[in-house]
Amino acid sequence: MNNKDLPGLYVHVPFCKTKCPYCDFYSITDPSLIQSWLDGIEKEALIYNREWLPAFDTLYIGGGTPSILDEYGLGRLMDILRNSFSFAPDTEVTIEVNPDDITASRLACYEALGINRLSIGVQSLQEAELRFLQRRHTAIAAERAIGLVQSSGFRNFGVDLMYGFHGQTRKSWTDTLERVLSWGPAHLSCYQLTLSDGTPFGRMVSEGTLKRATEEQERQFFIHTSHFLQDHGFIHYEVSNFAKGEEYFSCHNLKYWQRAPYLGLGPGAHSFRDNARWWNCRSVRDYCRLLLEGKRPVAGQERLSPEQVRLEMLLLGFRTARGVDMDDIVDQPFNGEVLARLTSSGIVRVEENRVSPTLNGYLIADRLPLMFFSLISFFIKVFY
Numbered sequence: 001m002n003n004k005d006l007p008g009l010y011v012h013v014p015f016c017k018t019k020c021p022y023c024d025f026y027s028i029t030d031p032s033l034i035q036s037w038l039d040g041i042e043k044e045a046l047i048y049n050r051e052w053l054p055a056f057d058t059l060y061i062g063g064g065t066p067s068i069l070d071e072y073g074l075g076r077l078m079d080i081l082r083n084s085f086s087f088a089p090d091t092e093v094t095i096e097v098n099p100d101d102i103t104a105s106r107l108a109c110y111e112a113l114g115i116n117r118l119s120i121g122v123q124s125l126q127e128a129e130l131r132f133l134q135r136r137h138t139a140i141a142a143e144r145a146i147g148l149v150q151s152s153g154f155r156n157f158g159v160d161l162m163y164g165f166h167g168q169t170r171k172s173w174t175d176t177l178e179r180v181l182s183w184g185p186a187h188l189s190c191y192q193l194t195l196s197d198g199t200p201f202g203r204m205v206s207e208g209t210l211k212r213a214t215e216e217q218e219r220q221f222f223i224h225t226s227h228f229l230q231d232h233g234f235i236h237y238e239v240s241n242f243a244k245g246e247e248y249f250s251c252h253n254l255k256y257w258q259r260a261p262y263l264g265l266g267p268g269a270h271s272f273r274d275n276a277r278w279w280n281c282r283s284v285r286d287y288c289r290l291l292l293e294g295k296r297p298v299a300g301q302e303r304l305s306p307e308q309v310r311l312e313m314l315l316l317g318f319r320t321a322r323g324v325d326m327d328d329i330v331d332q333p334f335n336g337e338v339l340a341r342l343t344s345s346g347i348v349r350v351e352e353n354r355v356s357p358t359l360n361g362y363l364i365a366d367r368l369p370l371m372f373f374s375l376i377s378f379f380i381k382v383f384y
């Protein structure tokens with residue numbers, strides 16, 4: 001189970017076979033740079049290995065598409081990490097995989113390397129929707145991949161899905177959910193499609209060739225998803241995340257939401273410790289060059305002020321069913337009154353000195369903290 005005091009380790013694998021038009025994660029489609037990237041990871045791990053002691057208890061290999069790595073590449077990555085850092089016994093080790101890359105021998109390799117959790121990017125089981133999202137796998141390929149996972153030793157696997165986009169209906173989404181549940185996943189991440197500026201889909205929205213779902217449609221999808229999965233025994237433990245039991249919560253992602261320390265390696269990776277955050281450059285070439293020159297590949301950093309710490313604590317806390325500590329809210333003037341109003345309107349609930357969002361609260365999780373954030377400190381910052 002999650003230990004908030006131990007740090008988590010994230011490795012960004014910035015390679016994909018194709019680019020999805022909605023994606024704003026950093027990745028490139030040129031696999032010829034994989035060896036240089038691995039050399040870079042080795043150098044970056046050496047920079048941090050003495051600073052990050054005693055041990056990590058989660059390792060998350062994300063991307064990009066980490067399953068693009070062949071057995072040699074992944075084996076080398078795991079060797080680098082194990083030779084550079086300590087890991088607690090029972091470390092949660094997750095890898096993100098594309099259904100198209102799953103084979104029996106790949107799964108055996110993951111197991112042999114100590115990977116004990118799979119996060120499978122399925123997104124939809126409707127062929128037309130997968131074509132719209134320009135995913136490289138088909139629904140049939142996803143079914144076949146899950147068959148292989150089920151006959152392997154992996155019991156702890158999760159599925160990533162996407163909803164709330166053009167052409168999807170409540171019927172097609174429910175059909176996807178039902179079929180995915182028949183596979184017996186331990187975890188589900190259900191993300192609302194985000195149409196960010198700078199992505200091809202974002203540009204299509206500005207040109208008027210792609211329609212956004214309305215706020216009401218998004219709300220209905222969200223509520224339907226939560227009810228449906230809770231009725232099937234899942235815990236809705238974070239805005240977009242559901243687990244079959246507490247033992248299947250993503251320990252690594254809990255670190256982000258609980259503001260535990262984490263180290264990110266690789267281009268574009270973020271790190272956090274002691275209220276300081278830093279992030280790497282978003283270019284494999286620059287990342288490798290800087291490390292070859294003996295420099296840290298850091299593109300930016302910030303140290304959070306006490307106000308930012310407080311706002312972030314509420315922002316992240318209100319994304320989770322665990323919520324925030326009551327004492328962190330009522331320490332400000334007027335917040336008792338705000339809390340009473342939000343409780344009576346069914347946005348939050350108070351239990352055992354914790355304030356947590358209801359389903360309606362999840363819907364406005366990003367706005368909730370501002371309601372508690374003292375206007376006084378805001379005016380002080382703006383006018384003095």
Ligand code: SF4
Nearest residue numbers: 016019020023063064
């Ligand atoms: S596979 Fe994942 S990381 Fe790669 S482009 Fe698609 S959504 Fe982005």
